[in-house]
Amino acid sequence: MKRRSFITKGTLSAFGGILGAEIVFGHKIPLGYRPLALQDPDPFKLFDKDVGMTVLNNKPWNIEAKAHLLDDKVTPNKFMFIRNNGLIPENIDVKNWSLTFDGESVQKSKTYSLSELKSKFKHYTYQLTLECGGNGRSEFNPPAKGNQWTVGAVSCANWTGIRLKDVLEDIGIKSDAVYIGYHAADRHLSLNPEKEPISRGVPIAKALQDETLLAFKMNGEDIPLAHGHPLRLIAGGWPASTSGKWINRISIRNKVHDGAKMNGTSYRVPCESVAPGEKVADEDMCIIESMPIKSLITYPKSGAMIKKGAPLDIRGHAWAGELEVSKMEYSIDFGATWDDCTLEKPTNRLAWQHFSVKISNFPKKGYYEVWARATDSKGAGQPMLLPGWNPKGYLNNACHRIAIKVI
Amino acid sequence: MIGIAVFGFLYIALNPSVLSKKPEETVVDVPEITSEIENGIHVATGFVDGDGLTEVIQNCTNCHSAKLVTQNRMSKEGWIATIRWMQETQNLWDLGDQEENIVNYLATNYAPQKKGRREALTNIEWYVLKQ
Numbered sequence: 001m002k003r004r005s006f007i008t009k010g011t012l013s014a015f016g017g018i019l020g021a022e023i024v025f026g027h028k029i030p031l032g033y034r035p036l037a038l039q040d041p042d043p044f045k046l047f048d049k050d051v052g053m054t055v056l057n058n059k060p061w062n063i064e065a066k067a068h069l070l071d072d073k074v075t076p077n078k079f080m081f082i083r084n085n086g087l088i089p090e091n092i093d094v095k096n097w098s099l100t101f102d103g104e105s106v107q108k109s110k111t112y113s114l115s116e117l118k119s120k121f122k123h124y125t126y127q128l129t130l131e132c133g134g135n136g137r138s139e140f141n142p143p144a145k146g147n148q149w150t151v152g153a154v155s156c157a158n159w160t161g162i163r164l165k166d167v168l169e170d171i172g173i174k175s176d177a178v179y180i181g182y183h184a185a186d187r188h189l190s191l192n193p194e195k196e197p198i199s200r201g202v203p204i205a206k207a208l209q210d211e212t213l214l215a216f217k218m219n220g221e222d223i224p225l226a227h228g229h230p231l232r233l234i235a236g237g238w239p240a241s242t243s244g245k246w247i248n249r250i251s252i253r254n255k256v257h258d259g260a261k262m263n264g265t266s267y268r269v270p271c272e273s274v275a276p277g278e279k280v281a282d283e284d285m286c287i288i289e290s291m292p293i294k295s296l297i298t299y300p301k302s303g304a305m306i307k308k309g310a311p312l313d314i315r316g317h318a319w320a321g322e323l324e325v326s327k328m329e330y331s332i333d334f335g336a337t338w339d340d341c342t343l344e345k346p347t348n349r350l351a352w353q354h355f356s357v358k359i360s361n362f363p364k365k366g367y368y369e370v371w372a373r374a375t376d377s378k379g380a381g382q383p384m385l386l387p388g389w390n391p392k393g394y395l396n397n398a399c400h401r402i403a404i405k406v407i
Numbered sequence: 408m409i410g411i412a413v414f415g416f417l418y419i420a421l422n423p424s425v426l427s428k429k430p431e432e433t434v435v436d437v438p439e440i441t442s443e444i445e446n447g448i449h450v451a452t453g454f455v456d457g458d459g460l461t462e463v464i465q466n467c468t469n470c471h472s473a474k475l476v477t478q479n480r481m482s483k484e485g486w487i488a489t490i491r492w493m494q495e496t497q498n499l500w501d502l503g504d505q506e507e508n509i510v511n512y513l514a515t516n517y518a519p520q521k522k523g524r525r526e527a528l529t530n531i532e533w534y535v536l537k538q
Contacts, residue, residue, distance in 0.1 A: 059472035141522040145489055148478040189470040190498035264492075302528065304536035312536075369528065385524040403531045 047226045050078040056147045060084035060189060060197075061226065065152035067400065068301035070317070073354055074127060075155040076219060082226045083132050083153060085261060086197020089185040089246050094230045099214070103181070103251035107172035114230060117214060120170075121162035126211050127351040128236030129156045129319045130243055131291050133267050136396025139386055142277045144393025151296060151400060156317065156352040159234045161215030164250075165208040173204075173252050180207045181257030182233050182244035199259025200267065201251075202235050202242050206289075211236055211350050214247075236350035237321040239267055239288050239394075262287070269390040276389035285391075290321030293382055294397040295328065295355070295374040302402035308365050312404065315356035318343070318374035327375040328355040332368050332404075335384050341372075362406045371401040453477050459512025462505045470497065476517065483514035 043063060044051050052069055056062040063082040070079055097114040112120075132153035137144050164180075181201035188195035206212060213234040216223060223229045228245030235242040241261065251257065261267060268285040295318035306312055318325040324346060329338040341357040355372075362368060375381040382399045443449075444456045452473035454460055467476055481489065487510055493499035502509060 055474070056478060057472050057474045059470075059475075139522070139526065141519075141524070142482075143480045143519050143522075145479055145481065145485070147475070188498075192498055195498065264496075300536050301534075303531045303533045305533055306536050306538065310538055313538075398525065401528065403528050405533060 047082060048077060048224065049080075049082075053079070053081075054150075054152065056149065060086055061088065062147045064149055065155075066301075067151050067296050067298055067316075067402070069298075070152065070154070070296060071298035071315070073317075074219065075157045077157075077224050077227070080155040080157060080227065081132065081153045083147075083240060084186070084197075084226075085241075086186040086188050087191075088226060089187065092185070092225065092229060092246070097230050097248070099231060099247065100249045101167070101171050101252060102249065104254040105174040105177035105252040107174060110171050112167070114216070117162060117167070117231075118216065121166045123160060124163060124210075124213065125158055125160040125217075126213065126236065126349075127156055127158050127347045128211060128213075128234055129154065129291075129350060129352045130234070130236065130240040131155075131294070131319070133239030133241060133288050133291070133394045134392065136398065137393035139396055139398065140276075140389060140393040141386070142389075144391065146392060153240075154294075154296070154319075156319070158219050159213055159215040159232075159236075160217035160220070161213035161232075161234065163210060164212045164214055164233070165210070167214065168207065168252070174254070176254045177204050177252050178255055179203050179253040179257045181251045181253055181259045181262075182247045183249035183251065183259070184244050185246040185248055196260045198241060198244070198261045199257070200241050200244065200261055201253075201257040201259070202238060203256075203289075206235055206238065206242075211348070237290055237319070239291060241267055256287070265391045267394070268392075269394055270388075273388045274390070278389075280391055288394060290323070291319075292387075292395055292397040293320045293323070293325065293374050293376040293380055294318065295325075295372045295382065296400050297370060297372050297402050300402070304402070305405040305407050306362075308362070308406050311358050311360040312362070312370075313356065313358050314341075314370060314372075314402075315354065316372060316400075317352040317354055318372075319352040320374070320376035322350070323376040323378060324349075325353045325374050326377045327381075328353075329373045329375075330357060330359070331371045331373070332359060332362065334369065335371060338373065362404075365406045368404045368406065369401045370404055371399045373399050455516040457512055457516050459508040462508050463512050466500075466502060466505065466509060470499070476513070480517055480519040481513070482519060483510055485519075486510050486513040486517075 043055055049063060053063050053065055056064060061082050061084050065079045065081055098111050100111040102109040132149060134146055135149045135153035137146055138148040138150050179201055181199055183199050186197050188197045215232045215234045216230060218227060223232055231247050233244045233247050264282060268287050270280045271284055271286040274280055295316060297314055297316040299315045318328055328341040328343040330341055331338045341355040344354045346353050373382050382397050384399050386396060386398050447456050449456055449460060452464060454473055
């Protein structure tokens with residue numbers, strides 16, 4: 001085993017950069033000592049997550065589930081992925097939290113306190129699918145830059161809040177309104193207060209949907225800090241980055257919102273498909289709207305061995321962005337033949353749908369893969385291979401599969 | 408916890424004598440940073456050991472975790488493009504004459520591997536399913 005110490009003065013000044021302050025007398029810190037502020041907290045305790053979750057990144061925090069952890073019909077917090085572009089805000093002051101509406105297309109800027117929002121407008125609860133636009137990025141070839149999500153950046157929890165459209169009606173928006181853009185309390189990684197880590201949004205039509213909420217509860221409780229406490233915009237079925245966390249301002253825009261992560265390759269894909277690895281000019285990139293049809297086998301966990309002759313029960317969820325899932329199939333012969341699964345209707349629009357099936361036709365002992373394929377209400381299905389390559393590796397909705405051995 | 412740490416630093420800054428007189432008291436009961444290399448990996452960050460490691464730690468882990476680097480695979484051109492993007496939009500400084508070292512380290516140790524259009528399932532943990 002080779003061991004080598006390399007800590008230098010330069011490294012210590014870099015640590016100072018992390019802290020946002022110079023480490024005074026840093027040169028006197030003994031070799032091997034890690035300043036208290038730099039010690040990593042346990043993310044599973046910090047965010048109340050299951051220890052089976054995968055930490056992709058600890059600055060900023062990005063944590064994903066595994067397929068078998070997402071078996072619940074309603075995703076509990078402990079299995080919900082965390083995706084951050086910046087640093088989670090600290091010292092949230094719920095009592096003085098407010099939400100300001102401004103922008104070119106607002107009749108008159110208006111600020112509501114959080115308690116005013118809660119008391120003035122009717123509450124609604126919907127189960128809403130939130131999937132990171134980059135879920136599945138790890139499979140793209142050539143590789144795409146960013147957190148290498150596998151399959152676990154998706155959740156479907158119950159969100160309670162008020163309809164954004166009710167608030168917009170109360171404020172009054174101009175007829176030239178095109179888009180809304182959120183602003184929030186998270187901090188940029190560089191700690192530059194002038195920079196927002198992320199400020200995205202949705203077109204007015206999506207903002208006015210019944211299910212688009214200003215949410216303050218998740219699964220019946222206050223939203224956990226990592227998921228946007230005390231106020232989160234929820235736009236189900238769209239890239240989860242449109243569901244801004246810790247929001248304190250919404251701008252009603254007379255043009256497509258141009259906040260951080262609305263431009264370049266961020267949450268955008270080529271308007272026309274390109275060959276893998278091809279360079280794409282900025283003006284040829286289009287903003288992702290609805291997420292595509294997709295499904296996940298959540299039971300059993302991949303790697304199950306069953307006795308010859310025994311049936312195998314499988315189950316999971318399927319979702320289709322703005323649409324409904326109309327058909328769910330599985331294959332045990334690498335797609336040569338497909339059979340139907342039982343598919344439930346969604347609890348409400350934009351909620352994932354549950355599927356299940358008993359497989360009794362494994363012909364002999366050996367290695368199998370169970371592949372799942374969903375089809376949406378417009379007839380689009382999931383590809384078995386990777387879908388169209390794009391620079392940042394978004395929208396991978398290739399079929400999920402699990403390994404099975406019949407012994 | 409950060410509050411406590413900041414207080415600690417302030418205390419030390421305002422009372423430098425605590426450090427100069429009894430330095431050993433300032434380092435007790437704290438798990439140490441693993442500053443060593445084990446099996447070719449820098450333990451504290453997970454970076455592969457190689458030429459340019461120190462420069463990469465100094466320049467690439469101030470704003471974001473080393474994990475954001477180690478989970479990615481890019482060509483030399485791709486790493487340079489990423490550095491430019493960070494300089495243009497994320498407040499990364501000019502890397503000066505360290506840039507070549509850094510890019511070479513990244514392109515050597517975190518180069519893309521061909522994955523094809525769909526990879527085989529790997530790292531399967533086999534278990535008997537209780538039915």
